[in-house]
Amino acid sequence: MMGFKIVTWNINGLRSFGGSQQFRSAIFEQFDSQADIVCLQETKLSRSSLTEWMAFVPGYTSYFSFPSSEANHLTRHSGYSGVATFVRENSNCRPYAAEVTFINDVSEIFANDLFDHLEEDSLFEKRWSGKFKWNVDDDHISWRQVDREGRCIVTKHSIQIDETDASHNHCKEWLYVFNLYCPRNDSSRPDRELFQLKFYHLVERRIKALFEDSQSCNYIIVVGDFNTAHRPIDVYNDDEFCYLGSNSRIWLQELLDQDRLVDAFRHINGDVNGAFTCWNTQIGGRHTNYGSRIDYILVDRRLCQYMLNCHHLTNVGGSDHCPVMVQFDDRIRFICPDHQYYSKHCTKQWPEFDPIKQPGSIRRFLISNRSKENQNNDQSGSSSHNQSIIDKLKTKQLQQTKISSFLTGVKQIRSQQQQPLATQTIAIDSTTVTNAPTDQSEKWRQLLEAKSKTEHIPLCTGHGLPCVRRKVRKSGTNFGREFYQCSKPSLKPDGHPETRCNFFRWIK
Structure with missing residues (x-):
């Protein structure tokens, strides 16, 4: 009954994982078993900063979306937004197509439907008129601007479902996976609420079009960071988190009220309390579970009967969010494309990772020379020629001066300069410590012990535990002062x- 798995995770910066092995172990190897589709949000990358260890994970193909240079409002941002989808190769779920935008130049999934900006402005204003106030002239945000922050990847997969219902439509079945990083409603920037709602509008527009397509049998799964909490139960303190009555919550509720998509976590786990996916790390919110649930997996209602579980992987660290995983049984099967075509959005298709397509790449030079050497080796009489080259290399190697010979001379000079140190007497706060210099670690141990005896660490009044030393980092009259x-x-x-209790004491 083990079927496929989808994982979504806001990683808050892909470069923070440091390297290939750390990235692989942190994201792909620590799940209970390999996920078939891994959707990451907030990669904080540009295409020029993407490296091979980020793009190529063994057993997976990757699809990346970045903020576009056309988004002139992002010119001062470095490391902003971005999403990535990794698809496991050997599970037959390689997508037939992929898309990283919702309007205008779409080609692989969404039809180029001549997006009418004025018509969409009218629909948007009609829906949200009276819900919040904005100045159409001063706070104008174009649809193209909303669509260019690298916040979506949609992949199209062929599936087959074991269906016993005679009324089931036997046309070709497609599964569309929306990987979203929705904008945050920044209270300090009123224009961002307008930006957020316009992005929601584009998402809903494409979902609705796929559901209403009568030519195909389309299923939809929407995953990602929605940057809103659905219900008061989804935040620790609804009043303090300011989601109560927010327009983003209204939009999410209306989307679910259409009865086509289901909140997978609540469908499986019910109204469990304290089930959060995001915590403020600056205040240590993860230690007290002071968080919110803003990462979701919305599943096509017709697929709910095939869901086995959906849970939060709260033990996974590395971000202020935790991954969310959904698992389906084996009645849903992926059908691998019968061709070797990869989407233009797949990193395998990008010239910067193909040495043959890089005219100035040194890898291209090495590969071409290596291929020439292989051809020469295959020619008759090459064995004697190669043997003569090897003999010359061995002779040259024997004539080389080893670096160890230089190090030996340095060691001799140092050994002559080293003289036995006399026994030293160290005075620390009226405490005299006499120590032979033969063991430096013992000297440090006595030094620290003597210091700890003179330092009285107070206990906090709230818990009765030893306090910690901290230093004022904020500029001002107390900058650099230490306190308990x-x-x-x-x-x-x-x-x-x-x-943390309110205990505070300056260190004199």
């Missing part, structure tokens, strides 16, 4: 046993 503070890592919520 409660050692608990979290600042919220108030009254929680793991929340």
